[in-house]
Amino acid sequence: MVTLIKILVGIIATLVIITVDSYNSNGATNESIAQHSSIALDKSCKEKAYKILESKCNICHRKRNRRRVFTKENMDKWANDIYKQVFIKKRMPRGKNVKLSPDEYQDLLTWITTTKNSQNGNQL
Numbered sequence: 001m002v003t004l005i006k007i008l009v010g011i012i013a014t015l016v017i018i019t020v021d022s023y024n025s026n027g028a029t030n031e032s033i034a035q036h037s038s039i040a041l042d043k044s045c046k047e048k049a050y051k052i053l054e055s056k057c058n059i060c061h062r063k064r065n066r067r068r069v070f071t072k073e074n075m076d077k078w079a080n081d082i083y084k085q086v087f088i089k090k091r092m093p094r095g096k097n098v099k100l101s102p103d104e105y106q107d108l109l110t111w112i113t114t115t116k117n118s119q120n121g122n123q124l
Contacts, residue, residue, distance in 0.1 A: 009109050049111035050075060052104050056093055079115040
C-alpha cells in the first residue's frame with residue numbers, strides 16, 4: 001500500500017513539474033500564478049500534516065520524547081526525519097492504538113515532498 005502511495009506521489013509530482021514548466025514558458029504572469037498556487041498548496045499541505053502530527057504523533061512525543069514535539073514552527077525541519085521513520089524504517093507511529101490511515105500517509109508524504117522542494121529552491 002505504501003509503495004502504491006509513493007508511486008502516486010511521484011506521478012503527481014511529475015505532473016506538477018510539467019505544469020510549472022509550461023507556466024514558465026508562458027511568461028511572467030503565469031509565473032506569478034504558479035507561485036501563488038504553490039504557496040496555497042504549501043499552506044494547505046502543512047495544515048493537514050500538522051493536524052496529523054498533533055493528533056497521532058505528539059500524543060506519545062509529549063510523554064516519551066519531549067525534544068521532538070512537533071509545532072507549526074519546527075515541523076519543517078523535522079520533515080526528513082519523519083520521512084525516514086514513517087516511510088522508510090516504518091517505525092512510527094508506535095503502538096497498537098495509533099495508526100495512520102492511507103489518506104494520512106498521503107497527506108504527510110505530500111507535505112514532505114513540498115517541504116523538500118521548497119527547501120531546495122524548487123517551488124511546485
